[in-house]
Amino acid sequence: MLTLKLIMTPLLxxxxxxxxxxxxxxxxxxxxxxxxxxxxxxxxxxxxxxxAFAARAAIGTLGGIASVCVFxxxxxxxxxxxxxxVSTLAAMMAFFAAxxxxxxxxxGLIPTIIIDVLVVGLILLALPRRQVAQGTGVTPRxxxxxxxxxxxxxxxxLTAFAANLGAQLSGLLSPFPIFTTVIAIFTHHQQxxxxxxxxxxxxxxxxFSFLCFFLVVAVLLPVVPMFFTYLAATAGSIGVNSLALRFxxxxxxxxxx
Numbered sequence: 001m002l003t004l005k006l007i008m009t010p011l012l013x014x015x016x017x018x019x020x021x022x023x024x025x026x027x028x029x030x031x032x033x034x035x036x037x038x039x040x041x042x043x044x045x046x047x048x049x050x051x052a053f054a055a056r057a058a059i060g061t062l063g064g065i066a067s068v069c070v071f072x073x074x075x076x077x078x079x080x081x082x083x084x085x086v087s088t089l090a091a092m093m094a095f096f097a098a099x100x101x102x103x104x105x106x107x108g109l110i111p112t113i114i115i116d117v118l119v120v121g122l123i124l125l126a127l128p129r130r131q132v133a134q135g136t137g138v139t140p141r142x143x144x145x146x147x148x149x150x151x152x153x154x155x156x157x158l159t160a161f162a163a164n165l166g167a168q169l170s171g172l173l174s175p176f177p178i179f180t181t182v183i184a185i186f187t188h189h190q191q192x193x194x195x196x197x198x199x200x201x202x203x204x205x206x207x208f209s210f211l212c213f214f215l216v217v218a219v220l221l222p223v224v225p226m227f228f229t230y231l232a233a234t235a236g237s238i239g240v241n242s243l244a245l246r247f248x249x250x251x252x253x254x255x256x257x
Contacts, residue, residue, distance in 0.1 A: 010148035
C-alpha cells in the first residue's frame with residue numbers, strides 16, 4: 001500500500017507540472033481539476049477502511065470541492081492588491097472556514113451536489129477570463145521534486161490519520177489544494193496576478209471532473225466492486241473534463257520553465 005502511494009502520487013504530480021508548463025496556466029489548472037491526489041486517497045481509504053467508509057468520505061470530498069473553489073476565488077481577488085504571501089494566507093483561511101461550515105452539517109449526497117454545482121457555477125462567473133502574456137522565466141531544478149515530495153507526504157499523511165479524522169472530515173480534507181497552492185504561488189511570483197488567476201480559473205473549471213468522479217464513487221462503491229466503480233468514475237471524470245476544456249483553451253499560455 002505504501003509503495004503504491006509513494007509511486008503513483010509523485011508521478012502524477014510531475015506529469016501535470018510538465019503539461020502545464022507546455023500548454024499554459026489555463027490548461028495546467030484544468031488538468032489539476034482531475035482528482036489526481038484525492039482520487040488515490042479515495043482508493044487507499046477503500047482498501048484500508050472498507051468500501052462503506054470510502055463511499056461516505058466521497059460525499060465529504062464533494063463538499064471539499066466547493067471549498068477548493070472558494071480558495072481559488074479568494075486567492076484571485078486578493079492577488080489583485082497583494083503579493084503571494086497575503087493571497088495564500090487569505091485563500092487558506094477561506095478554505096478552512098468553508099471546511100468548518102461543511103463539517104458542522106451532515107448533508108446527504110443530493111443536497112451536497114446541488115450546493116456544489118451552484119457554488120462552482122457562481123465562482124466560475126466571478127473569476128476573470130483574460131488573455132495573458134507568454135512567460136519566459138526558468139524554474140529551479142528542485143521545483144518538480146519539491147512538488148512531488150509535498151503532494152506525496154499529504155496523501156500518505158491523510159490516509160494514515162483517516163481513521164481518527166472520520167469519513168466526513170477525511171473526505172472534506174482530501175481535495176486540500178496543496179498542489180494548486182504551490183503552483184499558484186510560483187505562477188503569481190513569476191508571471192503576475194493575472195496569470196495566476198487564469199490558472200485558478202482552470203482549476204475551478206476542472207472541478208466538474210471532481211464532481212463526476214466522486215458522485216460515481218459515492219453511488220456505486222457500496223454496491224459495485226471497487227475496480228469497476230473507480231473505472232467508471234475515471235471514465236466519467238475524463239469525459240466531463242474533456243467537455244470543459246473549451247472553457248480554458250482561449251486563455252492558455254505557457255507557464256515558465
